[in-house]
Amino acid sequence: MKILVLNGPNLNLIGRREPEIYGTQSLDEFLDIVKKRFPEHQIDTFQSNHEGVLIDKLHEAMDRYDGVVMNPGGYAHTSIALADAVRSIGIPVVEVHISNIYEREPFRHHSYTADAAVKTIVGHGLEGYSEAISFLLSFRA
Numbered sequence: 001m002k003i004l005v006l007n008g009p010n011l012n013l014i015g016r017r018e019p020e021i022y023g024t025q026s027l028d029e030f031l032d033i034v035k036k037r038f039p040e041h042q043i044d045t046f047q048s049n050h051e052g053v054l055i056d057k058l059h060e061a062m063d064r065y066d067g068v069v070m071n072p073g074g075y076a077h078t079s080i081a082l083a084d085a086v087r088s089i090g091i092p093v094v095e096v097h098i099s100n101i102y103e104r105e106p107f108r109h110h111s112y113t114a115d116a117a118v119k120t121i122v123g124h125g126l127e128g129y130s131e132a133i134s135f136l137l138s139f140r141a
Contacts, residue, residue, distance in 0.1 A: 003133055004065045005031060006057055007047040008073030014098070014126075021099050023125060030126040038133055051075055055085045062089040067136035069129055071096045076111040086116035092139055094132040097122040 007027065010017060015026035027047070035043045044065075048054050054075070061068050068086075070093050075082050086093045093116070100123030101108040114120040119135055121128040 001067070001137060002042040002065045003136055004061045004068045005043060005045045005129060006054060006068055006070040008054055008071060008075050009049040011071055011073055012047050025126060031129065034129050034133065037130060043133065051079055051082060055082060058085040058089055062091060065091060067091055068093040069096055069132040069136065070113065071098070072113045076113045077108055080112050083112040083116040086113055092118045092136060094118060094135055095120040096128040096132050098125055098128060099123060
C-alpha cells in the first residue's frame with residue numbers, strides 16, 4: 001500500500017515548539033520510526049506551511065496513493081478549501097492531531113477537514129500517525 005503522510009503549518013517545528021504540548025521528539029525522527037514499523041508499505045511524507053501547496057499535494061495523491069494521513073495543523077479550523085480537497089480526491093484521508101483539540105482553546109474544537117476525513121485521531125501524540133496508518137491498512141483490506 002502507498003500512503004502519503006501530509007503535515008501542515010508549524011509541524012516542522014515539532015520537538016522545539018511548545019514541548020509541553022507536542023513533546024521533544026522531532027516529527028521527522030518519529031516518521032522515520034513509523035516507516036520502519038510498516039516496512040512492507042511505501043510511506044512518503046511531506047510538510048508545508050502553505051495551504052495551496054497542501055491542496056496541490058492532496059490533488060497529486062489522488063493518482064499516486066491509496067490513502068493519506070493528514071495533520072492539517074491550524075488549517076483544520078479555518079480551511080474549507082482544504083476540506084473540499086479531501087472530499088474531492090476519492091481516496092481515504094485520516095486526520096491526525098497530536099494534541100487533543102477538544103481540550104484546547106474553543107476555536108480549535110471544530111475541524112472543517114475532520115468533517116471530510118474517514119476518521120480523526122486526536123490527542124494520542126505522535127503515535128496517532130501509526131494508528132492512522134494501521135486504520136488505513138485495515139480500511140482498504
